[in-house]
Amino acid sequence: MSLFSFSNDKPKRQFLNIKSTKIPKSSQDTLAFIEAYENGIFRTAENTYSLIFKIDNIDYRLLRDPEQNNIYRFYQQYLNALPSEVCYQEFLMNIPKNSSKLRKAMIPEYSPKNKEEAEIFKSYTELQEYFIKESEKSSAEKKLIGVLSYTVEGKMDNAEVLLKYYIELQRNLQEMGSNARQLMTMEVFELLYSYYHPFTAENFFIPQKIASRGSSLKDYIAPSSFVFMPTDDYYKMGSAYSRIFYLSVYPNELADKFISDLLDNSYHICVSKHIVHVDKGDAMTLIKKEIFDVEEKIQKRMKDNHKDGTNFIPFKYREQSEELKNLQNQLSSNDTQLFEVSVLVGISAKTLEELDSLTTFVLGKAKNNQVVLKPASANQENAMNSLLPYGVNHLTSKSRSNVSTFLLSDAVGVLIPFSARTYFAENGLNYGLNDATGDVILLDRTEEMNSNGFILGTSGSGKSLFSKLETFETHFKHPKDYEIILVDPEKEYVPLADKLNAQVLKLRPNSPTKLNVFDTNINYIESDGDALTMKSEFIMTMxxxxxxxxxxxAEKSMLDKCVKASYHEFMLHDGDEKYLPTLTTLYEILGEQKDTTATDLQKILELYVTGSFNNFAGHTNIESTSNRIIIDISDMGQQLRTVGLQVIFEYLWQRVRQNHQKGIRTVIINDEISSMFLDGNYYANIDSSGQFYQKIFKRIRKYGGYVTGITQNISQVLDSPQARTMLSNASFIVLLQQAEDDLERIKDLFKLSPTHLSCISSGKVGTGIIICGKKIIPFSKALPPVIIKTNALYKLCSTKFNE
Structure with missing residues (x-):
């Protein structure tokens, strides 16, 4: 039983009847489906059913030649796998930019806390508006739709076989790096509405209880009217003018960019391909018959020539014979199949004059690809219904002799539908403009396998600006549910503190800032053990x-015993912070032991308890009043640094765990991360700060956090075993401009193509590639002079001396 029925029958469970007041040949009658079912299947003819699905685009034109050849080969296999009993359609549609949707995603509702922050938020909004306006200039978003259509033959047949075929196609698409998702009924209606109303600002909407209103679903999908004139090669659809073409002449060699050439613009253009896989046995029989017919014509002509005393055979007969025999030989291969193919192109414009101008544009694109497009004259209604994703070619059998042609797998494969993806995550951050499409790149790092990342670029490439703008966007979009912690080795982020409402923790010898290495929550248990065991292990490492x-x-045993003794009172009082031990507590307990091992350990700790580096000897005196924290380690010094980094990383881990319990995501941003791996302990077989950081990097995902490392010294990162491992396991990499000496290592590490390498060696500041999961996106976050001169946020974030 259908959920939406469009017939004159009135079964008891019928939802509505759209033909209760039938007006002959209304605009609703033109919509080429009879019924739509609650499982997303459509009945498009008496016994014909269609399943409609969305296909994810692939960044095909960004791939290097070998990778493109692989996609081309997979696409041929995808088509070869089509069952001969189904009709397959691909529908590509340019969708105009939805600036209001983009603006809603990019500019959050935020209440600045003071005048200074209000100025920065205003500047941030100006930057976002710049990228929105630039995106509006780009090509339209492209929707790629697949349709499987099946005609039921007899009582024993069942249209649900479409679901089986769909799952097989979905699996084949995944092998290409794409995917498919079946569209449900309302999604298909919305897609049809967007075609029938190309220039309306109104969104698709169907009210509840429409049957009681005396209206039907088709009333809300169809335009106000259709006007099809028998003598015209265009039609009117509401107030819009439209024209449908069919591909009438295929060149001997067609470039794989033909379809993207037609659609790579902001015009209202659609391309539709109907593909029917001809059974190989039927194909061979058909070809043999054709060969026999041509040979019969040749023999007849030779007989006639004998009477006339000539020996001439028309060239077209010999050519046809050779082509058919060649086709027969190719079909003998297991990898080659025969298809009946129709290609339709639809355009829409606001006026007839604009339609004619768009016609000239489209015909020019076709000519550049040696393709001939002809309007479906006097048959525009059937052509329109064939163009749309109903899965049925409605053109008459008489006209189809010109509209359709027979092609082998390799020729059909050239009509590849993939071009470049649009990256729009509603909760994502702005990472600039996609160099391939011109669209704004909105990515949500938390959707990846892990959110950890690196921003890598040579000095002057724009990495500081890039990371700071990402920090401010995170700040504005997630004021309460994200905690941002910046580790600042060079005072790069300290000047941002006031604008971020951030607390600055300054760690240096004799600093008043204290971090207690014994801080812990005794009730916290992980797979690695209880809190006390993990704290004992950390202090041993320190x-x-x-x-x-x-x-x-002996030293490990002594430390373990004394650490547990240090926590005795704390445990006795159920974790009351008044009894929390400190490094001084441990130092004193070691002194109470009558053992030389304890005495030696006490001497090791002396500098960090009673000496100049006593930052970690007392109780933590930091009241974290903000969820924005900057840890300034610029004046820490090398002697304090080796131990200090480990204490900082332990502090970060404690924050991550605490925030996880509160449902807050922790974002750690580490400037000049390469300097975190230079303590040399790794090569002394000691757990270095880099190894400790690597553990955080690996585990933080489970606690809802992520780390971003920033550095210009990619060679140092690649030379460090821990940093290289972190880089290999990160799911988000920003590669800005790179030093020439590093390009080969980068190419090998990330398996980049020559095209990708050119993006990171052009010398253009603020440009490069983003590697996000399996996606590789060329981007530009360069800003125009007017922004550079006037924008307060840019001036705050820029590190250029003259700015």
């Missing part, structure tokens, strides 16, 4: 780093 040598078994 002492080992301070010693500069691997701890002996």
């Amino acid at each position: 002492v080992e780093t301070a010693k500069g040598q691997v701890l002996t078994a």
